[in-house]
Amino acid sequence: MSYDLAVWEGKRPADDKTAGQVFSDLYDRYIDGKADEPPSERIAAYVHVLLERWCDITEDDEDTSPWSTGPLIGEARGPLIYFAMRWSMAEEASAYAAAVAESMGLVCFDVQQDRLRP
Template sequence: MSYDLAVWEGAEPGDDVEAGTAYDQIYEEYMEGEQFDPTPRIRSYAEALADRWDAMTGGSTSSCGSLLNDASGPMIYLTMPYSVAGELSAEAARLAAEHGLVCYDPQSEHLRPGHQD
């Protein structure tokens, strides 16, 4: 079982409903079908997140492969083991805010703020 987050470039949605609509549109355009090269901001975010997760888990997330494999254009879709999702997702949301990106939990259909939940 895994926990997923979507992170993308764009204006901060006003609420969860607006975020869900934006998520659906961006996911359909960039994650289904043709893949696009990740944008520079998404690439920078993925690299920073991979380094941070590796440090947080003592290297155990390095077996997850490149986070950029799940990035296309202005979006990255993160999948993490449920057993460590609390800590890793909080860091993913914090780094997304630091990089000026939107972080959204598609399972619960909620925006993830960039502070510890």
């Protein structure tokens, strides 16, 4: 079981419902639509900061990474990253991921709860 977050570039939506619609549109375009667009500079920088804290699961010899898939940058397309964390580490990792997103001016959306974070 995993815990999913979506982080994207753009203006923070006014409420959770609007954020859900924005996420759905971005997901349809960049993830479901199989867009072969490389991650934007800001999203790549965001992933870099996350990987400074915890290694990529593809390099995790000690089972300490919270990421469920790897390489983590492979989950990013254009202005969006939609990524999963191991349930056992989700509370700490999602709080950190949301705080980093906020500090970088990115939008963080909790897919399970259909709400903006933090």
